[in-house]
Amino acid sequence: MNGHGIAAIYRFEMARWKRTLWQSLITPVITTALYFVVFGSALGSRMSTMDGVSFAAFIVPGLTLLSVFMQSIFNASFGIYFPKFTGTIYELLSAPISSFEAVLAYVGAAVTKSVILALVTIATATIFVPVHINHPIAMILFLVGISAGFCLFGFAIGVWAQNFEQLQIIPMLIITPLTFLGGAFYSVKALHDPFRTITLFNPIVHVISGFRWSFYSVADVPVWSSVLVTLAIIAGCMAVIAWMFRTGYRLKQ
Amino acid sequence: MSDPILSIRGLRKTYGTGVDALKSVDLDIRRGEIFALLGPNGAGKTTLINIVCGIVTPSSGEVLVDGRNWQSNYRYARERIGLVPQELTTEAFESVWNTVSFSRGLFGRPRNNAYIEDILKRLSLFDKCNSEMRFLSGGMKRRAMIAKALSHEPAILFLDEPTAGVDVELRRDMWDLVRKLRADGTTIILTTHYIEEAEEMADRVGVISKGELIAVDEKHDLMAKMGKKTLDIVLAEPLASVPPELSEWNVELGDNGHQLTYQFDSHAERTGIASLMRRLSDLGITYKDLSTHQSSLEEIFVELVHGGSK
Numbered sequence: 001m002n003g004h005g006i007a008a009i010y011r012f013e014m015a016r017w018k019r020t021l022w023q024s025l026i027t028p029v030i031t032t033a034l035y036f037v038v039f040g041s042a043l044g045s046r047m048s049t050m051d052g053v054s055f056a057a058f059i060v061p062g063l064t065l066l067s068v069f070m071q072s073i074f075n076a077s078f079g080i081y082f083p084k085f086t087g088t089i090y091e092l093l094s095a096p097i098s099s100f101e102a103v104l105a106y107v108g109a110a111v112t113k114s115v116i117l118a119l120v121t122i123a124t125a126t127i128f129v130p131v132h133i134n135h136p137i138a139m140i141l142f143l144v145g146i147s148a149g150f151c152l153f154g155f156a157i158g159v160w161a162q163n164f165e166q167l168q169i170i171p172m173l174i175i176t177p178l179t180f181l182g183g184a185f186y187s188v189k190a191l192h193d194p195f196r197t198i199t200l201f202n203p204i205v206h207v208i209s210g211f212r213w214s215f216y217s218v219a220d221v222p223v224w225s226s227v228l229v230t231l232a233i234i235a236g237c238m239a240v241i242a243w244m245f246r247t248g249y250r251l252k253q
Numbered sequence: 254m255s256d257p258i259l260s261i262r263g264l265r266k267t268y269g270t271g272v273d274a275l276k277s278v279d280l281d282i283r284r285g286e287i288f289a290l291l292g293p294n295g296a297g298k299t300t301l302i303n304i305v306c307g308i309v310t311p312s313s314g315e316v317l318v319d320g321r322n323w324q325s326n327y328r329y330a331r332e333r334i335g336l337v338p339q340e341l342t343t344e345a346f347e348s349v350w351n352t353v354s355f356s357r358g359l360f361g362r363p364r365n366n367a368y369i370e371d372i373l374k375r376l377s378l379f380d381k382c383n384s385e386m387r388f389l390s391g392g393m394k395r396r397a398m399i400a401k402a403l404s405h406e407p408a409i410l411f412l413d414e415p416t417a418g419v420d421v422e423l424r425r426d427m428w429d430l431v432r433k434l435r436a437d438g439t440t441i442i443l444t445t446h447y448i449e450e451a452e453e454m455a456d457r458v459g460v461i462s463k464g465e466l467i468a469v470d471e472k473h474d475l476m477a478k479m480g481k482k483t484l485d486i487v488l489a490e491p492l493a494s495v496p497p498e499l500s501e502w503n504v505e506l507g508d509n510g511h512q513l514t515y516q517f518d519s520h521a522e523r524t525g526i527a528s529l530m531r532r533l534s535d536l537g538i539t540y541k542d543l544s545t546h547q548s549s550l551e552e553i554f555v556e557l558v559h560g561g562s563k
Contacts, residue, residue, distance in 0.1 A: 002328070008358025012347075019346060087342030091401070094306040095359045096331035253268060253309050 005097040006105040013079050013109030024075065025117055028067045032121050035063050036128040039185070050187050051218035056129035061212040062184030064121045068114050068143070069150050069179060069204075073171040076110035076154030081161050084251075093252060099245030103238075107151045114147035132215060139214035145230045146207055150175075152237035159244045159251060178204045183212075188220040203229050257281035257317075258409060258440050259305070264314030266300050266464075274300040276464040277314070282409070287431065287441045289451035289472075291554050292461035298444040299339060301461070302411050306336045318409070332361060335407030339414045339444075341394045345387035349378055352386060353400045360405035372400045375430065392419045399430070410434065412443040416450060428454055448554055460554060484526060486513040486533070487542035498536055502529050513540075 017024055040056030050058040083089040092102060125131050133139050154171075161167045182204035191199060199205055200221065210226020213219035219226070244251065259282035266275040275297045282288050292298050303309035305316050307327060316323040318330035344352050353369050373379040376396040381389065389397060395415070402410060412431070416424040424447075431441055431454060445451055451458055451472070458475055460468040468475065491510035502525055505514045517524045533540065 002361045004358045004361050004363055008355050011358075012344075012351075012355050015351070016346075086344070087338075087340050088344055090303075090306075090308050090336070090338050090342065091356060091359060093308045094331060094334070094336050096328040096361050097359065248310055253303075 002095075002097045002101050005095060006101050006108075009092075009097075009102065009105030010109045013075075013106060014112065016079075017075070017109070017113050024071060024113060025120065028071055028117060029120050029124055032063050032067045033124045033128070036060070036125050040125075040129045051189070051216070053216045053218060054130070057131055057216070058187075058212075059185055060122065060125045060129060060131050061215050062179070062182075062208045064118050064125070065146065065208055065211055066176070066179045066184055067121055068118050068147055069175050070171055071117050072110060072114045072147050072150035073154035073157060073175065074167075075113050076107055076151040077158035077161065077167050079106045079110060080155055080158035081167055084158075085164075089251070099242070103152075103155060103241055103245075107148065107155055110151035110154065111144065111147045114151060115143055118143050118147070134217045135214040139211070142211045142214050142226070142230065145227075145234065146211065149207075149230055149233035149237060152234060152241060156237055156240045156244065159241070159249065162250070175204075178202050179208075183208050183220055187218075203233065206230075207233075256284060258284040258319060259442075260317040260320075261301075261305070262315045262317070264301065264304060264316065265312045266297075266304060266309065267312045273464050275304070275311075275314075278461075278464075278466050280459060280466060280469065282440060282442060283457070285435065285438055285440055286456040287435050287443070287454050288457050288459065289455035290442065290444045290459045290461060291448065291451055292444070296461045297464040298461055299413055300464075302336065302413055302442070302444065306334055306411065307331060328361070332405065333408045335402035335405065335410045337395075337398050337402045337410070337412045337415055339417065341391065341398065343386040343394055343397065345385065347386055348383050349373065349386065349389070349397050349400070350382040352397065353404050356401040357404035360407075362405045368406070369400075369404065372403050375433070376400050377426070392423045395419055396423075396427075399427075403434075407439065409440045409442065412441065414444055416445070416447065424450075482517055483546045484515045484517060484529075485542075485544045485546065486515070486540045487511060487544075488513065489539040489541045492538070496536055496538075498532060499529070502532075504529070 036056070036059075039059055043055075045056075047055040049055065080089075083092060122131060122133075157167065157170055181199065182202045183199070188196060188199050188205055188209070206221050206226045206229035209220040210223055210230065213223055213226070243249070259280075261278055261280040264275055264278045265273075267273050278297075278301060290298050290301070300309060304311045304314075305318075305323065307323070307330075316330075318326075318333055321329055323330040344355075347355070350369065350373070353373065354364065357365070357369065370379060370382075373382055376399060378393065378396050378400060381393060386394065386397060399412075399415070415431075416427050419427065428450070431443070435441055443450070443455075455472050457470065458468075458472045459466055487508075488511050492506060492513075493510060495504055495506045495513070499513075502515055506512070507514060515525070515529055517526060
């Protein structure tokens with residue numbers, strides 16, 4: 001195990017994050033806080049409760065995850081794409097570090113950033129809306145698991161991408177719509193069939209539902225389903241990344 | 254050769270485009286030597302280095318680092334190898350100190366500030382250790398990349414075009430540094446376009462062309478074997494043509510009939526010079542100057558690479 005190598009990449013990635021703190025932490029927190037202000041404080045009082053939870057509080061887990069999805073993907077994809085773009089990837093490829101160790105370091109740093117972002121976002125939300133966390137340990141476990149899954153997804157995108165446009169396409173065109181249609185602002189139970197059934201094929205519904213359950217003990221799908229989908233995202237992305245490293249896909253000639 | 258530090262056997266690389274970059278290269282690198290790999294652009298020098306360093310996957314063949322396969326023992330192999338690539342690829346926003354420290358950690362070495370400080374001082378970079386890489390000149394970036402490659406104390410150092418784009422003074426400094434590294438026991442393999450560089454520093458020279466290693470030898474032996482010596486005779490009176498009596502020396506007439514050139518083997522028992530001079534005297538051909546010329550490594554390189562196509 002190359003512990004010094006893992007630590008070096010982790011420190012390097014965290015240093016990069018600190019250099020861009022406005023972009024990677026403060027901006028998404030302010031953006032999400034504006035959602036809380038507009039949809040929660042301003043409009044929330046005019047809306048009915050969702051599953052017995054005030055609308056303002058109901059949207060906090062979903063909006064927090066929307067921010068986590070985006071930053072997880074951007075941070076992890078940029079972390080591996082930028083060395084490919086600048087050519088400094090040669091150093092990683094020639095280092096005595098296994099692909100597992102490299103992924104652990106890059107994704108570990110990206111998960112750290114996402115968890116910090118989520119906690120700061122939730123803390124900010126408490127200023128505007130009443131937030132309760134009924135299952136704090138489950139909330140942390142869901143947060144770490146979801147962050148890990150989407151950071152791994154972002155890492156795979158970073159290896160796959162051949163230009164900056166490709167880096168943006170999947171989070172903007174796929175993840176954002178799936179999140180908006182995945183119960184970030186509403187309970188899936190409120191939908192009529194066939195839309196409700198179709199929506200349940202969206203994995204993000206399960207992820208948001210589990211995370212929201214850890215706050216208010218209300219869920220659109222069983223908690224075990226949320227756990228399974230989260231683990232499936234992690235396992236699926238790990239399998240893709242393992243294949244990428246084994247074959248050298250878009251990493252080696 | 255006993256106990257090579259690096260053995261390359263039957264290394265081939267065909268890229269996805271169908272280009273045969275390497276065609277079964279065999280090469281042994283001796284422990285502690287400076288080996289210069291010469292070749293024109295696209296000859297396969299960088300591909301060879303990148304395969305050894307793990308950046309490019311070979312089509313077939315094997316590399317042994319200290320006797321161990323470089324893929325099945327990749328940690329062992331890579332800990333012993335440092336690479337300074339041809340391109341100046343650096344983390345623009347990192348400081349010199351941080352980027353060199355990062356490389357040391359990445360290659361599995363614990364923090365050692367004294368060692369990093371020593372490298373930066375040896376490379377005249379210590380006063381820039383807090384500067385971001387993007388603010389360094391090209392020459393300084395090149396030195397920073399050498400510092401990164403040396404940060405984990407490798408036994409083998411690959412320098413891919415180390416002095417490309419650096420000024421003459423810095424080039425001399427780099428040569429001194431390379432000699433010091435060799436004196437410390439580091440084996441150095443460098444590719445260069447500057448024949449003068451190989452002539453100045455290398456113990457052995459390999460010439461690669463179109464993916465094939467066409468010559469490997471001690472620098473001096475290569476120059477002795479392949480190098481030609483010529484005798485230029487400046488005539489007092491021009492000749493219209495080479496007299497048939499001089500045909501056995503195969504001399505050439507040049508400079509509008511004012512110069513005879515005779516090519517000879519300086520290591521042969523009889524160079525033929527004395528008999529040629531006697532024959533010139535017999536024929537009444539007078540001369541006013543004599544000079545000899547030894548082929549440079551550059552001329553040998555051109556002959557090796559382009560000789561077959563002439």
